[in-house]
Amino acid sequence: MNITRRQMLILLPAAAVAWDAVIAGTPEASPNYRLSEHWWGMLVDISKCIGCGNCVRACATENNVPDGYFRTWVERYYVPDNDPANPVVDSPDGGKNGFPPILEKGGKTFFVPKMCNHCADSPCTQVCPVGATFITPDGVVLVDKKYCVGCRYCIQACPYGCRFLNPKTQTAEKCTLCYHRITKGLTTACCEACPTGARQLADLKNPNDPIHEFLRTHSVQVLKPHMATRAKLYYNDLDGSVR
Amino acid sequence: MSRFKDAGHLLRVALIFAAGIIVFVLVRTVLVPRSFGEYGHYRGNAIAEIAAQPTAFAGHQACETCHSDVVDVKNKGKHAGVNCEACHGALATHADDPSALPAKLDTAVLCVRCHEVNGARPKGFPQIVAKEHNSAELPCETCHQPHSPLIVPGAKP
Amino acid sequence: MPVQGYMYPNEVELAWGILIVVYPYITGLVAGAFILASLERVFRVEAVKPTYRLALLTALAFLLVAPLPLQLHLGHPERSFEMYLTPHRTSAMAMFGFVYLWYLMAVLVLEIWLEFRRDIVLRSQRTKGLQRFIYRVLTLGSTNISENALHIDERAGYVITVVGIPSAILLHGYVGFIFGSVKANPWWSSPMMPVVFLFSAMVSGISAVLLLYMFSSWYRKKAIDMRCVDTVARYLFYTFIIDFSLEMLDLVHRIYEADESFRSLDFMVHTRLYLSQVVIQIFIGTLAPIGLLAMVQLFKLNEKVRKRIYAVAGGLTLIGILAMRWNVVIGGQLFSKSFLGYTTYKIGFVAKEGLLTAIFLTLLPLAILWVLVKLLPPWPDHETPSQSGIAPVHGDD
Numbered sequence: 001m002n003i004t005r006r007q008m009l010i011l012l013p014a015a016a017v018a019w020d021a022v023i024a025g026t027p028e029a030s031p032n033y034r035l036s037e038h039w040w041g042m043l044v045d046i047s048k049c050i051g052c053g054n055c056v057r058a059c060a061t062e063n064n065v066p067d068g069y070f071r072t073w074v075e076r077y078y079v080p081d082n083d084p085a086n087p088v089v090d091s092p093d094g095g096k097n098g099f100p101p102i103l104e105k106g107g108k109t110f111f112v113p114k115m116c117n118h119c120a121d122s123p124c125t126q127v128c129p130v131g132a133t134f135i136t137p138d139g140v141v142l143v144d145k146k147y148c149v150g151c152r153y154c155i156q157a158c159p160y161g162c163r164f165l166n167p168k169t170q171t172a173e174k175c176t177l178c179y180h181r182i183t184k185g186l187t188t189a190c191c192e193a194c195p196t197g198a199r200q201l202a203d204l205k206n207p208n209d210p211i212h213e214f215l216r217t218h219s220v221q222v223l224k225p226h227m228a229t230r231a232k233l234y235y236n237d238l239d240g241s242v243r
Numbered sequence: 244m245s246r247f248k249d250a251g252h253l254l255r256v257a258l259i260f261a262a263g264i265i266v267f268v269l270v271r272t273v274l275v276p277r278s279f280g281e282y283g284h285y286r287g288n289a290i291a292e293i294a295a296q297p298t299a300f301a302g303h304q305a306c307e308t309c310h311s312d313v314v315d316v317k318n319k320g321k322h323a324g325v326n327c328e329a330c331h332g333a334l335a336t337h338a339d340d341p342s343a344l345p346a347k348l349d350t351a352v353l354c355v356r357c358h359e360v361n362g363a364r365p366k367g368f369p370q371i372v373a374k375e376h377n378s379a380e381l382p383c384e385t386c387h388q389p390h391s392p393l394i395v396p397g398a399k400p
Numbered sequence: 401m402p403v404q405g406y407m408y409p410n411e412v413e414l415a416w417g418i419l420i421v422v423y424p425y426i427t428g429l430v431a432g433a434f435i436l437a438s439l440e441r442v443f444r445v446e447a448v449k450p451t452y453r454l455a456l457l458t459a460l461a462f463l464l465v466a467p468l469p470l471q472l473h474l475g476h477p478e479r480s481f482e483m484y485l486t487p488h489r490t491s492a493m494a495m496f497g498f499v500y501l502w503y504l505m506a507v508l509v510l511e512i513w514l515e516f517r518r519d520i521v522l523r524s525q526r527t528k529g530l531q532r533f534i535y536r537v538l539t540l541g542s543t544n545i546s547e548n549a550l551h552i553d554e555r556a557g558y559v560i561t562v563v564g565i566p567s568a569i570l571l572h573g574y575v576g577f578i579f580g581s582v583k584a585n586p587w588w589s590s591p592m593m594p595v596v597f598l599f600s601a602m603v604s605g606i607s608a609v610l611l612l613y614m615f616s617s618w619y620r621k622k623a624i625d626m627r628c629v630d631t632v633a634r635y636l637f638y639t640f641i642i643d644f645s646l647e648m649l650d651l652v653h654r655i656y657e658a659d660e661s662f663r664s665l666d667f668m669v670h671t672r673l674y675l676s677q678v679v680i681q682i683f684i685g686t687l688a689p690i691g692l693l694a695m696v697q698l699f700k701l702n703e704k705v706r707k708r709i710y711a712v713a714g715g716l717t718l719i720g721i722l723a724m725r726w727n728v729v730i731g732g733q734l735f736s737k738s739f740l741g742y743t744t745y746k747i748g749f750v751a752k753e754g755l756l757t758a759i760f761l762t763l764l765p766l767a768i769l770w771v772l773v774k775l776l777p778p779w780p781d782h783e784t785p786s787q788s789g790i791a792p793v794h795g796d797d
Contacts, residue, residue: 034288035282040513046261047365049366050357050364054329058300058333061299062299062300063296063334070409070410073409075406076363077363078363085336087740088306089406089738089740090406091409093409094409096785098314098356099361101360101361101362102361102363102659109362110363110365111363121580126491127492127493128491129488129491129493129497130482130483130488130494131279131286132283132284132285132482134282134283134284134291135283136282137282142289144285144286144293146286147285147286147289147482148290148475148479149476149477149478149479149480149482149483150475151470151473151474151493152415153491153493153578154322155410156415156416156582156585156733157582157583161409161410162408162736163410163735169475170475171475171476172282179293179294180297180298181298181300181302182293183477185422186298186300189300189333191329191595192302192303192328192329193323193326193329194326194327195326195330195357196324196330196368197324219636223507228293228582243737243739247623248548249544249552250552251542252517252539252540252544252549253552253556255542260505260506267484270485271484271485275485279486284486284488284489333563339678
């Protein structure tokens with residue numbers, strides 16, 4: 001194994017930072033993290049998703065998601081040639097263990113990963129009666145499980161179906177954009193586990209983030225734009241039939 | 244008609260209401276969490292509490308500090324963009340304590356999860372029909388090196 | 401098979417169950433009973449006076465039970481006071497907590513107290529033991545029932561009722577708004593939802609008071625004041641026409657515009673919701689009672705027939721409005737927001753949010769009403785059967 005001195009000069013400090021973060025056990029957000037410097041979102045590239053379900057499993061592992069409930073899931077669409085407005089959709093166990101082979105012939109098929117859209121104008125935070133769910137100054141919609149009363153109003157108000165009531169904590173729960181990871185310079189568990197780069201964390205306030213170039217050069221959509229939620233989950237190559 | 248002479252009972256009601264409101268305000272000052280309203284209509288401390296959740300995935304930078312040899316092999320192959328834990332699973336405990344070795348992987352399950360043919364996968368993504376490609380049901384790593392899996396024709400294993 | 405077609409994975413299990421059906425039903429009865437009471441007090445419809453006190457007590461009995469289904473439904477009922485400590489002003493649910501409190505304390509309890517004050521004071525002087533203690537507490541220490549004081553009470557009660565009518569409208573209109581403002585759900589989202597809820601509340605409340613009045617007269621072996629029930633039934637009929645028109649307007653509008661949700665909702669109404677929506681709510685619960693009440697308006701029917709019709713119409717109405725709440729709450733969760741699938745509502749029997757609990761909570765107000773009626777009789781004292789400890793007072797009611 002041959003490491004050049006130049007490589008060492010780059011590797012060592014990076015390693016030290018990463019090592020510290022890992023070794024520290026459960027550190028708080030890294031001390032240099034400023035809420036006002038970030039505005040988080042995510043990019044999902046439909047043309048790259050292979051429906052392996054790594055993201056669903058990784059999220060469940062990272063966040064102790066109970067069986068049968070999903071902070072993220074993958075849908076498979078089959079859009080028939082003769083009826084493009086009425087796709088056939090399936091998501092066996094949320095796509096956790098991949099998908100069985102497709103039986104229909106013809107048409108168009110693809111995978112669509114779904115998760116919380118971390119809406120800038122979220123209808124879910126609007127309806128919370130006590131202030132248990134909110135959007136952070138850095139753009140992540142979170143649930144304070146010590147304050148949530150479990151009324152489930154937010155679950156009703158989400159147009160995307162991304163919330164559920166955790167049966168153990170009896171509080172509302174959903175994707176947190178792995179807030180505990182992104183505030184330490186790591187990426188989300190789902191992005192870490194995705195083998196094709198179909199999922200990419202995006203910091204819209206960081207001028208060097210590749211999201212900006214991507215948004216300029218690609219046709220990008222959000223789900224249910226007519227709901228005016230200002231969703232920050234951007235899809236590349238999203239077909240019109242996707243619900 | 245004297246209005247207020249016989250309205251004593253209404254005054255008592257008003258006093259009870261006023262007392263109720265005062266009690267409510269006092270109770271509220273005690274019970275509302277201190278950090279509530281710090282950033283918005285929520286408990287400000289919740290942000291730090293949520294950020295303090297322990298991680299299960301170490302992140303590929305952590306792996307690369309020790310396993311840079313594997314990284315070199317991987318970066319030259321088709322799996323360059325596949326992070327370590329995408330196949331090896333969550334390894335923060337191993338990164339914390341390297342003597343805690345991760346479980347051995349079963350390629351029979353692992354590889355086909357991505358590479359078994361499925362019509363919904365993007366065109367151009369390498370897919371095989373396992374029963375035809377591997378009718379002898381050998382472990383995939385018999386022919387393919389997982390960190391750099393593409394077999395170049397004529398190259399030695 | 402529980403799921404037909406495709407549901408988002410987290411949608412398969414319903415978040416709001418039968419207790420959330422019971423809750424708007426109960427608050428609806430409150431609003432309806434109160435508005436009937438206000439007919440006499442504010443609009444001087446003197447004919448319905450025999451039901452006035454009973455309507456107030458009915459409203460109170462149901463209002464006291466209303467928070468119970470909510471508490472049983474919450475994941476953390478011990479934290480529910482947070483809605484009063486840090487209410488989120490953009491949340492209809494939070495604001496409703498204050499509307500409820502206002503309505504209970506500043507309207508209903510106050511009005512009942514003012515209405516019954518004279519009887520409370522008299523009973524505090526004439527009973528013994530525990531009853532005496534209870535009445536003395538209720539007097540709040542004031543025993544002034546001079547003519548002037550009672551006149552002040554009457555004026556104050558009038559003002560409270562005037563304030564109470566928009567409060568009652570707000571009480572149940574808000575519940576409608578809690579559903580009607582959810583843009584994510586096309587079955588709920590509508591500006592008409594608060595209005596539909598309010599008019600169906602009035603219909604159910606008037607029916608409840610009508611039935612309770614007829615039942616209590618029969619129980620006390622007293623003649624039913626036919627002029628009273630005829631008037632109540634007439635108002636029930638008019639309110640029902642308005643309610644039905646509103647529901648039909650919503651339906652016709654949906655069918656005509658046929659937006660993206662229409663096919664999915666239409667399928668749901670024809671299959672999973674057919675029994676509760678078409679059969680029970682529309683035919684048995686709305687058209688049948690309207691038809692029966694219309695017959696009374698159109699034909700001259702004798703007293704016995706009219707009483708039977710009112711009893712049947714009232715009962716069917718109560719069933720129909722309960723079905724309406726079911727169809728809104730449960731129906732709104734049976735279809736997927738992807739408009740590609742349907743799920744089923746699995747209800748337990750003996751469970752925290754089970755059928756037995758729901759039945760119990762719907763009947764509990766009647767038990768409370770029984771206690772209230774014993775404590776604060778809605779009828780003139782000389783009509784009250786004499787009980788130990790209470791000497792009959794020759795009232796001038």
